[in-house]
Amino acid sequence: MVMLCMISCEEVVEGLNVNPNAATDAPDPLVLTAAQLAHAVVIEGHGNRVINMWTGYFNGADRQYNDYALYNVNAGNFNTAWNNVYQGTLAQTRLISSRAGETGERQINGIAKLTEASVIAAATQRWGDVPFAEAVNLEITNPAFDAQAGLYPALIGLIDDAIRDLESGEGASPGAADIYFGGDAAKWVAFGNTLKARLYMDLKDYGNAYTAALAGISSADGNMLTPHGTINDGNFNMVYDFLVASRSGDMDAGKGEDGDGEQVLAADLLDPIQPEYRGNAKTDETARFSYVYLDNGDNSFTGRLEPNYFGVADGNDYNGLFAKDASFRVATYAENLLTLAEAGFRVQGFAKGLEHLNEFRAYMDAGGYIDPTVQALFTFNYDAYDAADFDAGGMANPQGASADDALLFEILEERYVTFIGTSLGWNDLRRTQDDAIGIDVNLVLNRGAAFPQRLIYGQDELNSNVNAPDPVPGVFDRMSIFQ
Numbered sequence: 001m002v003m004l005c006m007i008s009c010e011e012v013v014e015g016l017n018v019n020p021n022a023a024t025d026a027p028d029p030l031v032l033t034a035a036q037l038a039h040a041v042v043i044e045g046h047g048n049r050v051i052n053m054w055t056g057y058f059n060g061a062d063r064q065y066n067d068y069a070l071y072n073v074n075a076g077n078f079n080t081a082w083n084n085v086y087q088g089t090l091a092q093t094r095l096i097s098s099r100a101g102e103t104g105e106r107q108i109n110g111i112a113k114l115t116e117a118s119v120i121a122a123a124t125q126r127w128g129d130v131p132f133a134e135a136v137n138l139e140i141t142n143p144a145f146d147a148q149a150g151l152y153p154a155l156i157g158l159i160d161d162a163i164r165d166l167e168s169g170e171g172a173s174p175g176a177a178d179i180y181f182g183g184d185a186a187k188w189v190a191f192g193n194t195l196k197a198r199l200y201m202d203l204k205d206y207g208n209a210y211t212a213a214l215a216g217i218s219s220a221d222g223n224m225l226t227p228h229g230t231i232n233d234g235n236f237n238m239v240y241d242f243l244v245a246s247r248s249g250d251m252d253a254g255k256g257e258d259g260d261g262e263q264v265l266a267a268d269l270l271d272p273i274q275p276e277y278r279g280n281a282k283t284d285e286t287a288r289f290s291y292v293y294l295d296n297g298d299n300s301f302t303g304r305l306e307p308n309y310f311g312v313a314d315g316n317d318y319n320g321l322f323a324k325d326a327s328f329r330v331a332t333y334a335e336n337l338l339t340l341a342e343a344g345f346r347v348q349g350f351a352k353g354l355e356h357l358n359e360f361r362a363y364m365d366a367g368g369y370i371d372p373t374v375q376a377l378f379t380f381n382y383d384a385y386d387a388a389d390f391d392a393g394g395m396a397n398p399q400g401a402s403a404d405d406a407l408l409f410e411i412l413e414e415r416y417v418t419f420i421g422t423s424l425g426w427n428d429l430r431r432t433q434d435d436a437i438g439i440d441v442n443l444v445l446n447r448g449a450a451f452p453q454r455l456i457y458g459q460d461e462l463n464s465n466v467n468a469p470d471p472v473p474g475v476f477d478r479m480s481i482f483q
Contacts, residue, residue, distance in 0.1 A: 010385045028099065028108050029177030035112065036179045038088025039119045040226040042330045044238045046127060047081040047455055048075045048423050049251065054452045055426045056444030057264035058251055061302045063323075065250040070447050071475050075459035076079045082127075082458030089119040091136040100171075104384070107185060108174045110165030114192050117158045118330070121199060124151050125427055126455045128479040129469065142466045148480050152199055159192045166192075180224050180330070191224050194271050194336045201339060202431060202481055210323040210343035216336040220369070225327035230313050239322040239421065240251045243301070253293055255305030263305050265444050266420050278394050278413060285417075287380035291370045292420050293323050307421070320375035322419055326371075329422055334360065334369055345408060350387070353407055357385040360414065369418075385410075408437045450476045 010443070028032075035105065052058040053069040060069025091382070093116040100109035123130045128305030132151055134143035146154070166185040183186040194216035200209035229235040238244060243251060253264045262268075268276040270289035279285045294300070294308040308320025319326060337360040345353025365382040367375045389396040390403040397406035412432065417437050419425040430453060432438035441451040452475045462468045 002189065012158065028096050028103075028105060029174040032108060032112060032115075032174050033177045033179060035089050035092035035115055038084045038092070038331075039115050040179070040310045040328070041238070042081060042084045042089065042119055042122055042224060043423075045084070047078060049239070049242065050077075050455070051126070051423045051426045052421065053251070053446070054444075055418045055423075055429060057425065058307055059254050059264055059446070060250070061246075061252045061254065061304070062250045065247070071452050073088055073456055073475065074424060075456045075472070079457055079458040081455075081459045082461055084132070085119050085123045094136055103171070105171035106165040106168045107171040109171070110162040110185070111174065111178055111183070111188055113158055113162035113190055114195070116160065117155050118195055120151070121155055121195065122423065124148050124155075124410055124481075125202065125423065127457055128454055128473060131465075131467075135333070144467050144468060145439055152203055154482070156199055157160075159196045163192050164294070179227060181259065182362060187222050187224075190215070190222050191331055193217075193333050194339075197336070197343070198331075198427075199291065201343065202427060204304075206343040206346040209339060210347055213336050213339040213343060216339070217331065217333045218336070219332045220363075223332045223369075224330040225332075226330060227327055228325050230325050236320055236324045237326045237328060239307060239328075240311075240324045240326070242477055243307060243309045243322065245323070249301040252300070252302040252304050252306045254274055254306075263293075264386070266417055266425075267305055269417055278417070278452050280382035282381065282385065282389070282395060284379050284381035287370050287374050287378035290318075290378045293375040294320060312373060318377055319371040321371075323371075328423050329369070332369065334363065334418050335424065337363060338411065338418060341411045342408070342415065345404075345411060348389075350404055350407055353411060354385060354387060354390075357407070357411055357414070383408075405437050412438055416423075430479070433482070452476060453482065472477075 027250060044292065050068050050073065053060050053065070054071070060066040070242065091352035093112040096112040097109055100106065103465055112213070120132055129145040129148050130151070131143040132146040132154060134140045137143065166189050173185070175183045193212045197209045197212035197216055200206070200212060228237040232245065252268050254262070262270065263274065265276070267289070268274040269278045270285045270292065271277060272289070276415065277285070290308070292308055294306045294310055296306065300306050307322050307323045310316040310318060310320040311323030312319055313323065313325050337356060341353055341360060344356050361382040361384055364380070364417060370380065385396055388394055389401070390406040391397060392400045396410050401409070412428065413462070415428055416425050419428070429439060429441050429444070433441050433451065445451060454473060454475060454477065456475065457468060457472060462472060
């Protein structure tokens with residue numbers, strides 16, 4: 001009777017202290033969604049806004065963002081960004097991969113691996129050496145920081161593994177749980193190749209970058225975009241949320257490269273009324289300027305030029321790049337075309353570079369990534385360039401440089417203005433900062449004589465991991481990859 005009573009009592013109290021609303025496990029598709037949402041915050045969130053201010057795209061106008069724009073940041077500023085890389089993204093992708101061997105779910109594992117490669121690529125581009133091989137391992141309290149020189153081949157290897165998984169056809173698609181491509185394996189493979197090309201570009205391995213880009217995103221339909229909507233405190237575009245909903249007046253595009261309170265460099269290059277305007281008889285940037293930047297006069301939050309947060313959902317006539325429901329560009333056909341243009345030029349010469357640049361211009365001449373509502377209201381034109389346009393004194397070479405130098409500069413400048421809103425322009429500026437041809441980093445300085453090279457490691461990591469770098473690299477300390 002005693003034994004029966006004990007068994008009966010155990011059955012009564014079994015699970016009493018288990019909260020059914022606090023799940024300790026979840027199916028892989030839900031884990032993937034969680035990982036991708038954290039990945040989106042890393043790519044689009046606070047760290048990316050700071051980088052855009054350092055790249056001549058945005059400007060800090062008030063409170064902390066005025067300091068951030070002047071390179072005054074500290075380790076505490078990036079705790080959340082760091083945690084979203086590791087606890088938000090990597091812990092989830094590693095969980096999926098740890099179970100894939102038992103389940104044979106190679107499709108979702110391939111997607112998880114590419115999500116992981118993307119977030120760690122962003123981390124090393126922003127911080128330098130970061131934990132990877134030993135990261136999020138419960139048996140390792142103090143994971144080692146992998147040297148950046150070894151991280152790049154490791155990430156490229158992870159991408160190749162992911163592509164093999166996706167091309168195997170084994171396992172079920174995660175479907176709508178995949179926020180980027182709805183489980184479309186072919187689009188993930190193309191993204192993987194574009195990401196691989198991006199890493200090779202950082203390494204200045206232009207031959208491999210070109211080869212990877214040939215297999216990369218081949219149309220705008222393959223763009224990797226973070227979807228957004230109109231739910232307050234839910235799914236707004238993160239730049240819109242900052243500019244309008246949460247921190248209005250803290251960030252604009254009003255401070256130019258000459259420090260006199262005018263526009264940032266990228267806006268000057270796109271604005272037809274500015275002396276720095278990059279347009280010519282074959283290039284009309286009016287629509288792209290109006291898509292990216294907003295001159296709302298006295299109705300603006302700062303009284304100066306701002307990143308364009310207008311949107312049809314708010315009752316405006318057109319959608320700006322940072323409208324509340326505007327998707328955010330993670331990797332795109334535009335990037336891939338411009339990688340083909342630069343890498344093609346560097347490994348195969350002038351004709352190949354011009355061929356791919358004109359492919360990009362044909363894409364833009366058909367509207368490109370500019371929202372259709374903007375195309376309907378503002379003019380744009382991107383006629384194909386001829387080789388003669390790059391002759392000394394030609395349309396695309398008024399400075400009288402060599403034709404090769406003029407074409408390379410045109411490609412790099414096109415990349416610079418195309419990547420507004422992302423971290424890719426910062427990567428390019430650091431990659432080419434010592435090259436004879438490139439965007440002069442002195443033109444995008446907000447103060448002083450040194451260009452910012454990295455974010456600061458999160459304070460929580462510095463406090464808790466004995467393997468964290470000591471001394472801690474500062475904002476102006478170059479990364480090994482960009483030496």
